[in-house]
Amino acid sequence: MSKGSLNPMRRRKRQRIIVVLTAMGLLGIAVGLILVALQENIVFFIAxxxxxxxxxxxxxxxxxxxxxxxxxxxxxxxxxxxxxxxxxxxxxxxxxxxxxxxxxxxxxxxxxxxxxxxxxxxxxxxxxxxxxxxxYMPKEVIESLKKSGRWQPQEERPKDEDS
Amino acid sequence: MVEFFNMDGYGVFIWPSYVIVFVVLIGLGIQSRKWLANLEKAVQDLQPEGDAESEGPQIGEP
Amino acid sequence: MAAAFAVGIYMALITSPADFKQGESVRIMYIHVPSAWMALLTYTIIAVASGVSIIWRHPLADLAAKSAAPVGLAFTGLALITGSLWGKPMWGDWWVWDARLTSVLVLFFLYLGYIAIWQAIEDQNQASRAAAILALVGFVNVPIIKFSVEWWSTLHQPASVIRLDGPTIDGSMLVPLLVMVLAFKAYFITVLLWRMKAELVARKLQVLRLKKAQGA
Missing domain, CATH: 2.40.50.140 (Nucleic acid-binding proteins)
Known part of the structure; x- marks a missing residue:
């Protein structure tokens, strides 16, 4: 009757939820730490x-x-x-x-x-x-933009493209 | 037509991609269907109530 | 499903435009991206079902997870192969060990391991428990795959569709992609239901055989 006396089935389920969630959380933290530690080795290239x-x-x-x-x-x-x-x-x-x-x-x-x-x-x-x-852009769109002189490449990319 | 299949020189990469994808997907679909059909047939063979032990010896522990 | 595939392929191969940088090779994207997305989605479904199976011991959750695994394995394999076929002409190599490609390869082996556990452990309750734990542990790989292209310098390009500032892919290419994604999803649901039904029938068959053996 009191709140302490959840039936044993439900209590076990609750326990299992807590175990699964904490285990996932701890695992996530552990993997996160490993990845931060390995940062320098995971990068594919150096700028x-x-x-x-x-x-x-x-x-x-x-x-x-x-x-x-x-x-x-x-x-x-x-x-x-x-x-x-x-x-x-x-x-x-x-x-x-x-x-x-x-x-x-x-x-x-x-x-x-x-x-x-x-x-x-x-x-x-x-x-x-x-x-x-x-x-991703259609070729034709870029070509017509270029023709009308409205093509603005992103970043600092200057105009002259190779052929 | 030739131009379409050539795909500007990328046909050698594009066509195998599509072929592999659809062979694998269709293959997995067929395998799943066959598996289901075989199991359903096996159940049907066991189901009829007048089951005399005419079927092959049933291996497997009780 | 067949209709979605028919429309999707027609758009992907015929009506969609060539890309301004990749040219015609962009057409591989219409099957590569759905495969890769479905590989992640399927794994997520397996992980969720595994959680449900561990906590609530619902037999149908087990069945769904077990049935989805081979489909997810296929999607992952296809994402790797089609990516490789695009990478050779565009990047200049079939394969590189950058964070994205490596983490997807790990996903492939997670699927293999998951399937192997179900095969290797005879007691189905034990198998279900072990497989579910592997699925949940392996789930850390899913966010790693998704964000690998942002967290580390990779050769693989960053996301074009699912990003905070909106897609960076033109509508004429986004629409065929989404149609293909829809087709892949329909395929997944169809095959998943077939396989789940087969698993159910397999269990029924087992019970029947047991009954028969005991009755004889």
């Missing part, structure tokens, strides 16, 4: 401005990620090596690479390069991955 902060030395292998700096892409005739800069809008690093490029690789677009820094501070990449962003 140019983080290189100094992370004390990366020349010769050390890592992934450098950011935007392909607009207007920085260069290739000498008869030389398969391409040169460009990766920027995170705070710092930028010169990169050289020789090999196939993914289809999304463009000036002003996201890129992740894997390789090492030389003593001169040039990043020698041996693989290049392109990073897609979250924007």
């Amino acid at each position: 140019p401005s983080e290189i100094a902060e992370r004390q990366i030395e020349s010769g050390q292998r890592f992934r450098l990620g950011g935007l392909v700096e607009a207007g920085s892409l260069e290739q000498q005739p008869n030389d398969p090596t391409i040169h460009f800069r990766i920027t995170d809008l705070e710092a930028s690093v010169p990169v050289q690479y020789r090999g196939l490029l993914p289809d999304l690789f463009r000036e002003g677009e996201g890129v992740v390069a894997e390789g090492r820094l030389t003593a001169e501070g040039i990043f020698e990449a041996d693989s290049i991955l392109a990073k897609h962003d979250e924007n």
Whole structure:
């Protein structure tokens, strides 16, 4: 009759709810702490401005990620090596690479390069991955916007796109 | 037509994607249906009340 | 369901436009994203059903969780494969070990482990308990998958549809995507009901066999 005398079935159910919820909560906290501790290892790439902060030395292998700096892409005739800069809008690093490029690789677009820094501070990449962003737009819409001069690329992306 | 299947060169990636997705989904659907049908048939075979022990020896512990 | 798929595929492959960066390869997105969403939704359903099963010992919750697992496994596998087929031309690689891809691979193994527990433990009550605990423990992975692209630098792009500031995907591509999502959901419900019914019939069959063995 009193509130203390829930029938045993209901009490057990209540206990089980509490056990499940606390267990889930503790597990969540534990996993959260592990992930925070592992933060540095979970990131897929390092931005140019983080290189100094992370004390990366020349010769050390890592992934450098950011935007392909607009207007920085260069290739000498008869030389398969391409040169460009990766920027995170705070710092930028010169990169050289020789090999196939993914289809999304463009000036002003996201890129992740894997390789090492030389003593001169040039990043020698041996693989290049392109990073897609979250924007989906029909080709025709962009083309007609460009034609009418109303196309405004996001961020600081300058106008000249490659063909 | 050729142009459609080529998909600007991405056909080699797009078509396998669609084929795999639908083969797997249809396959899982068929497997689920068959499993259900087999079980229902097995129940039906056991159900008729006049069940003499004409069926095969029933293995399994009591 | 078939109608939703027919309309969805027609829109995805024929009427929807090419993307301004990805070109035609964007068409893979219309099956990749529904697969990935359904992989997460199915796991969430399994986790909720497992909680209900542990707390209230409701047999139907067990059945639902057990029946959903193979469907979720299929969705996860398809999300990984279609993503890989998109990643090769766009990113330049079939696979990378970034936080998003790795956590989805973990989801795939969670599904496998969940199914394996049901297979391996003969006593169905014990199996249900063990499987439910795995499902609940593994649930921490679901928010990790969802937010991996925001918490860490990943190669995988951030969310385009479910985000606070609204979708960053044009309507002409969002509509076909949502139609496909609807088709995938209808498929899931249909197959789930078939499998749950089969589980019920299987239990009935077991009882019948037991009765018969005892009666003989």
